[in-house]
């Protein structure tokens with residue numbers, strides 16, 4: 001009987017483990033390995049950083065979830081993977097054998113690319129992990145006592161920009177609420193070619209709506225910017241400009257987990273895992289990947305390099321497809337393999353208003369350069385929808401539900417998004433480079 005191991009219990013990994021548990025009969029084991037004791041709904045961390053909600057509101061204990069939903073829970077960090085023997089090493093523990101592996105380890109943060117960035121050893125805050133959000137909150141509360149210039153932005157190579165806009169605009173609102181805004185000029189500094197690009201070019205209205213909002217709120221935008229270093233109270237740009245700050249939040253470039261970089265042939269030089277349309281590794285037939293850990297190339301050539309955003313909903317769709325396809329490989333279900341369409345919807349919350357960005361799909365057709373549909377809309381309703389979605393997501397995680405049909409139907413009826421489709425090309429070749437496959 002197979003042991004299917006999911007590494008990472010984030011927005012991709014935990015729904016994948018639930019989906020596998022629903023699809024596979026009891027004789028198969030679904031093992032979940034995570035270096036965090038809690039599941040965290042990462043989009044909620046910005047509110048935590050502004051002390052607008054407690055961290056506990058966006059976390060759930062993994063040990064209890066795993067017990068309740070029949071997952072074999074193994075806490076710890078995966079430090080090595082032996083592809084020929086099909087086992088993985090978890091720091092300080094015996095090796096675990098797997099038949100199938102689903103890697104959903106998200107982003108490792110490339111602070112070392114820009115000296116002085118990051119909350120551990122650098123001078124800038126971050127909202128990428130629960131600990132970062134707590135440190136950002138502590139620094140924010142101290143900042144409110146002694147306000148000054150704020151710099152928010154992203155390092156060259158970053159691909160996740162939505163949270164930086166959210167951070168700048170929520171900071172604006174929080175300062176206005178306290179009558180402190182005139183003491184705290186805000187600068188948004190970004191490698192994007194223009195404000196509102198967000199790593200996805202040509203989304204109808206995105207540029208206009210985003211730039212208009214930044215202007216309305218008096219936030220200075222510096223685009224095409226390369227942050228080269230951060231000193232204790234100033235950000236240095238490649239053109240020599242120095243941006244003084246008393247509070248800075250800079251999102252880093254992402255790369256893959258260290259163990260991926262250590263296994264020859266598993267990932268690219270940044271540790272992102274190449275995949276076939278079905279989320280399967282092209283060389284190793286029993287390895288799948290989902291979420292931020294997969295390799296998706298930014299199609300735009302921009303003056304300053306940027307990555308491609310991989311949203312939570314994209315991570316979940318990839319994870320659902322991977323789980324389904326593992327069940328097909330195991331012979332448990334007789335159905336077509338599934339492919340995530342990478343049609344993406346992102347609700348960005350900007351205090352009392354928000355913008356919904358829709359790119360269907362995120363990657364345009366390589367031949368025509370066109371998407372089926374892409375647009376942005378602004379409204380206060382976005383804030384409410386985002387809050388409601390967070391509540392819904394936490395409930396479904398509590399209940400052990402992956403990406404149910406009603407969620408897919410809702411996104412299809414409300415936003416015209418189809419998250420998964422049947423894989424129509426010829427089935428992928430059998431294993432090349434892995435041991436025998438179960439099923």
Ligand SMILES: Cc1cc2nc3c(=O)[nH]c(=O)nc-3n(C[C@H](O)[C@H](O)[C@H](O)COP(=O)(O)OP(=O)(O)OC[C@H]3O[C@@H](n4cnc5c(N)ncnc54)[C@H](O)[C@@H]3O)c2cc1C
Pocket residue numbers: 007008009010011012013033034035036042043044045046076077078079104105106107127128129160162163257259290291292293310311312313314315345346347348
């Ligand atoms: C501040 C912020 C706000 C965001 N807001 C939005 C939003 O509004 N909407 C949206 O769609 N997307 C948003 N995103 C993006 C979204 O959070 C990601 O797309 C999503 O979390 C990716 O899911 P994942 O499973 O790939 O990675 P994650 O959710 O990061 O999960 C990866 C997990 O793997 C664990 N892990 C890593 N390495 C190992 C290892 N070696 N061994 C064991 N475990 C390991 C990590 O600790 C983590 O728990 C936001 C991102 C950030 C940072």
